[in-house]
Amino acid sequence: MKVAGRPMPHESAGAHVTGEALYVDDLCGRFAILLHAWPVCAPHAHAHITQLDVLPALAEPGVVTTLTQADVPGEGDSGANRHDEPLFPIEVLFYHQPVAWVLAESLEAARRGAARVEAAYAPLPAILTIEQAIESNSFLTDQLRIVDGDIRDLERSPVRVKGELRIGGQEHFYLETQAAIAWLDESGCMAVHSSTQHPSETQEIVARVLGVRRNQVTVECLRMGGAFGGKEVQANPYAAIAALGAWKTKRPVRVRLTRELDMAITGKRHPYLARYAAGFEPDGRLNAIRIELYSDGGWSLDLSEPVMWRSMFHVDNTYKLPAVEVTGRVCRTHKTSQTAFRGFGGPQGMLVVEEVLALAAQAVNLPADVVRQRNFYREGDHTHYGERVGDAGRIEEIWNTLKASSDFDRRRRDIAASNAHNRHFKRGLAITPVKFGISFTATFFNQAGAVVLVYRDGTVQVNHGGTEMGQGLFTKIQQVAAESFGLPVSRVRVMSTRTDKVPNTSATAASSGSDLNGAAVEDACVQIQTRLAVVAAAILDCDPPDVRFEDGHASARGKGVEFGALCETAYKQRVSLFAEGFYRTPDIHFDFATSRGNPFYYFAYGAAVSEVELDGFTGQCRLIRTDILHDTGDSLSPIVDRGQIEGGFLQGVGWLTIEELLWDERGRVSTAGASTYKLPSWSEVPDVFNVTLLERATQPGVVMGSKAVGEPPLMLAFSVREAIRDAIAAFGHGRAITFDSPATPERVFFAVRQVRASEYTTGR
Ligand code: MTE
Ligand code: HPA
Numbered sequence: 194m195k196v197a198g199r200p201m202p203h204e205s206a207g208a209h210v211t212g213e214a215l216y217v218d219d220l221c222g223r224f225a226i227l228l229h230a231w232p233v234c235a236p237h238a239h240a241h242i243t244q245l246d247v248l249p250a251l252a253e254p255g256v257v258t259t260l261t262q263a264d265v266p267g268e269g270d271s272g273a274n275r276h277d278e279p280l281f282p283i284e285v286l287f288y289h290q291p292v293a294w295v296l297a298e299s300l301e302a303a304r305r306g307a308a309r310v311e312a313a314y315a316p317l318p319a320i321l322t323i324e325q326a327i328e329s330n331s332f333l334t335d336q337l338r339i340v341d342g343d344i345r346d347l348e349r350s351p352v353r354v355k356g357e358l359r360i361g362g363q364e365h366f367y368l369e370t371q372a373a374i375a376w377l378d379e380s381g382c383m384a385v386h387s388s389t390q391h392p393s394e395t396q397e398i399v400a401r402v403l404g405v406r407r408n409q410v411t412v413e414c415l416r417m418g419g420a421f422g423g424k425e426v427q428a429n430p431y432a433a434i435a436a437l438g439a440w441k442t443k444r445p446v447r448v449r450l451t452r453e454l455d456m457a458i459t460g461k462r463h464p465y466l467a468r469y470a471a472g473f474e475p476d477g478r479l480n481a482i483r484i485e486l487y488s489d490g491g492w493s494l495d496l497s498e499p500v501m502w503r504s505m506f507h508v509d510n511t512y513k514l515p516a517v518e519v520t521g522r523v524c525r526t527h528k529t530s531q532t533a534f535r536g537f538g539g540p541q542g543m544l545v546v547e548e549v550l551a552l553a554a555q556a557v558n559l560p561a562d563v564v565r566q567r568n569f570y571r572e573g574d575h576t577h578y579g580e581r582v583g584d585a586g587r588i589e590e591i592w593n594t595l596k597a598s599s600d601f602d603r604r605r606r607d608i609a610a611s612n613a614h615n616r617h618f619k620r621g622l623a624i625t626p627v628k629f630g631i632s633f634t635a636t637f638f639n640q641a642g643a644v645v646l647v648y649r650d651g652t653v654q655v656n657h658g659g660t661e662m663g664q665g666l667f668t669k670i671q672q673v674a675a676e677s678f679g680l681p682v683s684r685v686r687v688m689s690t691r692t693d694k695v696p697n698t699s700a701t702a703a704s705s706g707s708d709l710n711g712a713a714v715e716d717a718c719v720q721i722q723t724r725l726a727v728v729a730a731a732i733l734d735c736d737p738p739d740v741r742f743e744d745g746h747a748s749a750r751g752k753g754v755e756f757g758a759l760c761e762t763a764y765k766q767r768v769s770l771f772a773e774g775f776y777r778t779p780d781i782h783f784d785f786a787t788s789r790g791n792p793f794y795y796f797a798y799g800a801a802v803s804e805v806e807l808d809g810f811t812g813q814c815r816l817i818r819t820d821i822l823h824d825t826g827d828s829l830s831p832i833v834d835r836g837q838i839e840g841g842f843l844q845g846v847g848w849l850t851i852e853e854l855l856w857d858e859r860g861r862v863s864t865a866g867a868s869t870y871k872l873p874s875w876s877e878v879p880d881v882f883n884v885t886l887l888e889r890a891t892q893p894g895v896v897m898g899s900k901a902v903g904e905p906p907l908m909l910a911f912s913v914r915e916a917i918r919d920a921i922a923a924f925g926h927g928r929a930i931t932f933d934s935p936a937t938p939e940r941v942f943f944a945v946r947q948v949r950a951s952e953y954t955t956g957r
């Protein structure tokens with residue numbers, strides 16, 4: 194029986210629920226004489242540091258030492274690309290920015306010591322909003338731009354919509370906050386356990402800060418308790434501080450942010466301001482669209498530039514944009530440095546076109562689903578950056594299948610009927626599609642390596658460059674290796690991610706963890722299998738290509754040899770039983786100067802139908818039912834993929850409806866805790882939740898016919914925002930309804946009030 198594609202629980206599911214699964218900070222107990230680190234945080238969003246005296250901290254019992262720039266043997270900066278993130282700044286660039294660290298025998302002592310540090314600041318004016326940044330010409334990037342077709346068609350169009358949309362950011366709220374432990378190994382080299390999506394980059398930054406070469410640093414990641422993009426680069430500074438502390442004191446050092454500190458100082462999803470204008474035909478077909486995007490990048494560049502590119506690549510979602518001009522610019526503000534978050538800018542770009550289509554549907558007085566469908570890509574179409582949408586037919590296939598299976602048309606009639614005699618509670622229904630480009634847009638990241646070891650007893654250890662953050666990558670890797678060798682998964686062990694096993698890896702990100710690392714692992718397995726087939730062929734008296742690896746045996750012509758026995762024989766014949774695997778995604782390229790190319794290897798598709806009930810008195814919405822049809826190719830692991838779809842959808846629902854990040858006038862994150870920042874939980878799960886994987890969806894050229902699934906389902910939550918819009922509309926008679934994101938109860942309440950007020954004034 195096939196192992197790949199079999200519905201299997203996550204390989205750590207049991208350990209997750211019993212608490213036996215280990216995360217970085219659980220390893221503290223293994224280190225004697227461990228020191229704890231706590232930062233000295235600046236009480237200004239923007240200021241010069243006029244005085245910093247750390248000595249008083251040493252008077253605090255338990256404090257061992259402090260860390261300042263004077264302790265840095267290398268370069269005191271953790272900025273991955275631009276080197277714009279000083280670990281010990283002289284100018285404070287966001288509220289609570291760490292300016293020094295204190296190391297102590299206990300966390301409490303470190304905190305008390307940090308409070309004793311004497312610092313003085315000369316406050317400077319702070320830029321806290323996108324509007325202020327635009328006004329002050331405060332940007333982290335130049336303007337990025339993609340144009341296609343004749344944008345003058347916009348002014349020539351009979352129907353036009355124009356407006357602004359503000360899109361809120363999002364806190365990652367990974368259950369495990371940023372964490373690292375560093376120590377000197379017996380050779381005097383630096384060893385780090387880090388909760389990082391990108392161990393190779395963490396290694397690079399640690400080496401940079403210590404002023405040593407990369408082979409002097411080993412970074413290991415057992416697993417993460419969630420990351421969602423928040424540990425793609427932002428794990429680095431904490432690993433660097435732990436390493437610097439261990440370097441200075443020769444003692445193991447632990448850094449783990451508390452929840453409040455993590456929420457106060459780490460980056461989030463980028464808030465956006467979008468300005469748009471679009472021209473349509475009276476039948477709802479789009480002629481031309483102009484979009485200006487501004488993101489709030491915060492105090493440093495981080496990944497904001499590729500995030501903005503991905504937004505600009507995704508302003509089409511599933512729609513053909515005949516003429517388009519999209520620009521993007523990252524604003525520099527005195528706030529946390531915004532970073533990767535599931536979707537990586539794609540969600541913000543896609544939300545804009547969904548907003549525009551919703552308004553166009555109201556303008557031409559057609560159902561939104563009709564307008565959406567009329568604008569779908571057709572087979573053979575190209576995107577606005579010149580990539581052919583190879584399997585565009587899947588958009589319509591998914592759409593029609595889901596509309597039928599969710600009983601969309603009948604339910605819409607029923608809802609209209611029930612809304613007609615329900616004055617204060619209205620239901621809304623909407624269907625929205627998703628197309629998401631798979632690959633890192635920086636082409637060189639699309640590579641992966643693996644080292645597969647087969648032991649003489651026929652058991653296997655797999656090393657690869659990907660990290661596990663709950664998404665089930667290790668489960669899939671285990672299945673790929675087991676499938677390749679025809680072994681049960683119990684014979685395959687996936688090892689923790691270490692830079693001394695596989696070097697120069699990419700972040701586990703862009704949803705491509707299993708595409709890249711799975712293919713590298715498969716490559717290694719095939720090499721070993723090819724060698725084993727020669728050994729087996731001699732035993733089974735056949736040609737090597739005739740040997741099949743199945744059910745723990747190598748077999749041909751009705752005869753078989755047990756896999757372990759075969760490995761023992763191969764060993765005795767001095768045949769190598771390990772191999773390195775490598776994979777590079779073929780056929781992708783992009784020219785950022787001309788904004789043309791094929792940045793994506795393929796697209797992932799899906800669609801969702803959601804129904805909500807809106808309480809006109811409070812603006813509160815209840816999610817009654819959601820139906821999802823999602824394309825995972827030939828799923829490597831259907832239970833894992835279902836979890837990704839359900840979890841991604843719900844994370845999107847949180848972003849779009851209840852999670853609201855607020856900064857106060859001093860630039861402080863005023864929602865730095867679960868008490869003030871509302872997260873989706875069990876109560877946000879739709880009462881009826883039908884998730885289906887698209888059938889007969891083999892993706893050629895991807896490991897075992899599968900498709901990436903990590904990020905795309907987040908955007909299925911657009912269906913909820915649109916269902917809310919539909920419900921708001923039911924309080925009036927078809928007026929253009931626009932509201933910023935997230936659609937919190939307050940915003941929805943006021944939108945309802947506005948719709949009702951305009952009904953009264955028009956006397957209907
Ligand atoms: N699922 C869980 N449970 N936890 C996570 O942190 N991160 C998401 C997604 N699913 C995440 C998750 C993000 S942002 C990405 S890019 C992918 O998983 C990364 O893993 P993959 O490439 O192996 O899908
Ligand atoms: N997606 C996600 N993470 C990334 C990307 C991307 O395109 N590029 C760099 N990091």
Ligand code: MOS
Nearest residue numbers: 422534535702703
């Ligand atoms: Mo995911 S935002 O690409 O880590």
